[in-house]
Amino acid sequence: GENVEQHPSTLSVQEGDSAVIKCTYSDSASNYFPWYKQELGKRPQLIIDIRSNVGEKKDQRIAVTLNKTAKHFSLHITETQPEDSAVYFCAATFSGGYQKVTFGIGTKLQVIP
Amino acid sequence: DTEVTQTPKHLVMGMTNKKSLKCEQHMGHRAMYWYKQKAKKPPELMFVYSYEKLSINESVPSRFSPECPNSSLLNLHLHALQPEDSALYLCASSRGSFHMNTEAFFGQGTRLTVV
Numbered sequence: 001g002e003n004v005e006q007h008p009s010t011l012s013v014q015e016g017d018s019a020v021i022k023c024t025y026s027d028s029a030s031n032y033f034p035w036y037k038q039e040l041g042k043r044p045q046l047i048i049d050i051r052s053n054v055g056e057k058k059d060q061r062i063a064v065t066l067n068k069t070a071k072h073f074s075l076h077i078t079e080t081q082p083e084d085s086a087v088y089f090c091a092a093t094f095s096g097g098y099q100k101v102t103f104g105i106g107t108k109l110q111v112i113p
Numbered sequence: 114d115t116e117v118t119q120t121p122k123h124l125v126m127g128m129t130n131k132k133s134l135k136c137e138q139h140m141g142h143r144a145m146y147w148y149k150q151k152a153k154k155p156p157e158l159m160f161v162y163s164y165e166k167l168s169i170n171e172s173v174p175s176r177f178s179p180e181c182p183n184s185s186l187l188n189l190h191l192h193a194l195q196p197e198d199s200a201l202y203l204c205a206s207s208r209g210s211f212h213m214n215t216e217a218f219f220g221q222g223t224r225l226t227v228v
Contacts, residue, residue, distance in 0.1 A: 034216060043203065043219040044156065089155050099144065099207055099217055100169060103155035 002027040004092050006104025013080050014112050021107045023090035024072040030092040032099070033066060033073050038106075039086045047088075048075070080111045119204050119220035127228055128194060134223045136187040136204030143209030145187040146217065147179060150201040162187060163209055194227045201225075 003026040013019050025033075031052035036044035050057045050064045050073065057064050061080075066073040077084055090104040117138045126132050136145065144163050148156035161169035162181040170179075176198075178190040187204055201222045208215040 036219075043221050045219070046216045049216060099146075099215075100158060100161065101217065102158075106153075106155050 002030055002092055002094075002100075002102040004090060004102045004104040006090050006107060008107060009105060010108045010110070012110045012112060015080060015082060017080055019075075019077045019080055019084070019109055019111075021075045021088055021090065021109075022072060023074070023092075023104050024070075025092040025102075026071065027092070027094065028068075028071065029094045032093050033064070034091050034093075034101070035064060035075050036089045036091065036103075037086045038089065044089060077109075080109075082111050082113050085109055085111045117204055117206055117218050117220035119202075119223050121223055122221065123224050123226075125226045125228060126191065126194065128196075130194075131190070131192045133191065134189040134202055134204075134225075136189075136206075136220055137185055138206040138218070139185055140206065140218070141184075141208075142206035142218075143184060144207045145181065146205040146207075147177075147187070147189050148203040148205060148219075150203055150222070156203055160189075191225075194225075196227050199226045 006023045034049040037047045038044045048062050048064050050066050061078045063076045087106045087108050089106045091101045093099040093101040120135045146161050147159040150156045158171050159173045160179045165181045176193050180188040201224050203222045204220040205217040207217040
């Protein structure tokens with residue numbers, strides 16, 4: 001089965017700095033890589049995703065890069081703000097009608113004002 | 114409507130009780146999921162229903178019994194649970210297309226405490 005490793009497990013940055021979270025996956029058949037943000041006591045919410053036919057995707061302050069050869073993908077948050085503080089999960093899945101999503105262990109991001 | 118609605122939000126039950134968790138979506142999604150999330154851990158997949166049929170059971174104990182009455186509803190029946198089953202139970206849905214990767218939408222979850 002798929003195995004997703006994520007690091008770091010915790011990350012503290014000053015407001016305005018950038019944050020980078022890295023993940024690796026094991027199953028070369030995985031072709032969809034979502035990133036979820038989960039605030040304390042709330043549901044995981046998709047913030048960005050990337051499909052295996054794309055190397056990079058950007059949405060305002062958030063970007064994700066994918067290296068299929070190396071089987072790793074990364075989340076980049078620029079100009080961090082206190083409201084970015086949350087737990088971020090990377091995930092990998094092969095989607096063939098439904099998703100058997102494997103989550104990384106999560107990164108607790110703290111943005112210090 | 115991009116909501117996945119779960120009820121109840123909180124549930125406390127004894128080890129001899131029988132209870133059910135409910136999940137509803139009206140996005141026309143044909144794949145629905147149950148996840149279990151312990152504190153400070155990622156969600157763990159329990160069950161996947163695809164087109165109202167159980168497609169994946171991740172070796173979940175039989176005291177958890179899923180049911181998909183129709184394409185909009187997903188239930189999780191609970192019986193004779195243990196204290197270690199206390200967790201946040203998340204329902205999710207996705208389009209279930211065979212041709213595209215589509216995002217999963219999560220409900221707010223049911224926080225279950227077994228006493």
